[in-house]
Amino acid sequence: MNKRWMVGLAAVTLAALYALPVMSAAPAAAQTLAPGATAPDFTATASLAGKDFTFSLKQALAKGPVVVYFFPAAYTGGCDLEAHTFATEEVRFRQAGATIIGVSEDPVARLNQFSSDPKYCAGKFAVASDPAGKVAARYGVERVPPQKGVIDVLGKPVTHGFFARTTFVIDRAGKIVKVLSSKADHLTPDEHVKQSLAIVERLHADKAP
Numbered sequence: 001m002n003k004r005w006m007v008g009l010a011a012v013t014l015a016a017l018y019a020l021p022v023m024s025a026a027p028a029a030a031q032t033l034a035p036g037a038t039a040p041d042f043t044a045t046a047s048l049a050g051k052d053f054t055f056s057l058k059q060a061l062a063k064g065p066v067v068v069y070f071f072p073a074a075y076t077g078g079c080d081l082e083a084h085t086f087a088t089e090e091v092r093f094r095q096a097g098a099t100i101i102g103v104s105e106d107p108v109a110r111l112n113q114f115s116s117d118p119k120y121c122a123g124k125f126a127v128a129s130d131p132a133g134k135v136a137a138r139y140g141v142e143r144v145p146p147q148k149g150v151i152d153v154l155g156k157p158v159t160h161g162f163f164a165r166t167t168f169v170i171d172r173a174g175k176i177v178k179v180l181s182s183k184a185d186h187l188t189p190d191e192h193v194k195q196s197l198a199i200v201e202r203l204h205a206d207k208a209p
Helices: 003-019 021-025 057-061 077-095 108-116 134-138 189-207
Strands: 043-048 051-056 066-070 099-104 126-129 166-170 176-181
Touching (some): 051 108, 057 066, 057 099, 066 189, 077 099, 077 189
Parallel strands (some): 066 099, 099 126
Antiparallel strands (some): 043 051, 043 126, 066 166
């Protein structure tokens, strides 16, 4: 089995996970939090530029808006595109005073690799590990249980569960101002980035004298 075939299999397999009604087989998730709700505070072990640390939403909000984006798995097609696009636009997020934090069930060791990979996060923003799905559950993000036979773009098996691609834009006061869902809104991974950037830039403009 060559690497190109395995990469293709990974893309097809993950696409199938979200095209089929597999969500119905998973435990029922709480309803996704809506704009206007208070974002649940959380801490999580995260990685930035290959080094792990404890991320605190409360501490991040003290600096400005926060974009919390839940993604299925590192080193899979859509998630790689999303991470690359966030990294490309990170300067504009920072200029708007916003912090980016990705969240998945990937183990920290894997996120250390992903966060420093120049093709993806490129050391520009942090990604957090939520191995038990507790943070995702508090935000009402749907989860697919681990699936047999899922292979990532590196040819390695993905053995953890998958979060539905969902982005929350949270203002400095801790209120959710926008929720972006690939499933509900039919958004591509890079559209999550573009739309969340537009929102934080608007928040920044509204704050300016």
